[in-house]
Amino acid sequence: MTWDEINNLQLEDILQWPVKTKLIAAVILVILIGAGVWFFFISPENEKYEALHSQVADLKEQVRNKQLLAANLPAYQAQIQEMNHRFLSFLQQLPDRSQIPSLLDNVTLAGRSRGLDFNLFQPLPEVDKNFYAEIPVKISVTGTYDDLGRFAAAVAAMPRIVTLGDITLKPIAEAPNTSIGQALKPQRLQMSCVVTTYRYLADSKTGNAK
Known part of the structure; x- marks a missing residue:
């Protein structure tokens, strides 16, 4: 088609x-x-x-x-x-406000009972960390290396939380002595640090402590 x-x-x-x-x-x-x-x-x-x-x-x-x-x-x-x-x-493990003084006394006792001499014990302002507060104390102590080590171990073993921070160590200059006893005596050190414990804030908005 x-x-x-x-x-x-x-x-x-x-x-x-x-x-x-x-x-x-x-x-x-x-x-x-x-x-x-x-x-x-x-x-x-x-x-x-x-x-x-x-x-x-x-x-x-x-x-x-x-x-x-x-x-x-x-x-x-x-x-x-x-x-x-x-x-x-x-x-x-956080102390309340009423336990802070005795806890700090225990820190001092732990140092002195281990042969340390306290040159400074200066409480610093409390630092608010939202639901808890840091309570720092600046200290300066003198003693042998072993004494300082035993003090740090005693603080770490406390039932309440206590920490050591900002640690500085320096030897203490001593007058020279020719005696055998003085020559064998361990070197004394000065340790400066901040001892910090912590307090729980029951009401983080108002700051009322538990």
Whole structure:
């Protein structure tokens, strides 16, 4: 069939068209209907399906994550309880305000009982650290290396938390002595440091101490 023949076809004469022409026209009509159905009905539904499929995948991932969290929840709760227990144990090692003077007296006693001489014992301003406060005391002591070591060990072994910081050591110049006893005598040192203890603040906003 030529193009001229196609142009000469009339819709009202459709029943008289050749069979081949009818078949071609039917195929074209089916293609046009199929294309219309695809673009106006199937394609939008496919897009909705893909969007819903993606949402389902995301929801499944969220469910898996929540199931994993739920499975680990007892372990997390046990860890929190252990942390709370350790925190309470730590707080019990912090002296309250009424215990500070006796604690500092114990630090002095620990030094003197180990042969140290105190040259300086100067309380410094309290330092607020949110939920606790640092109570520093600057000290200067003299003694042998062994005496200073035993003093540091005694401070570390105290039931309340006490730390030594900003430590400086220097030898003490002594007058020369030719006697054998003086020559064998251990070198005396001067140690300057900051002794710090800590006080728990029950109310970090108001500063009221426990």
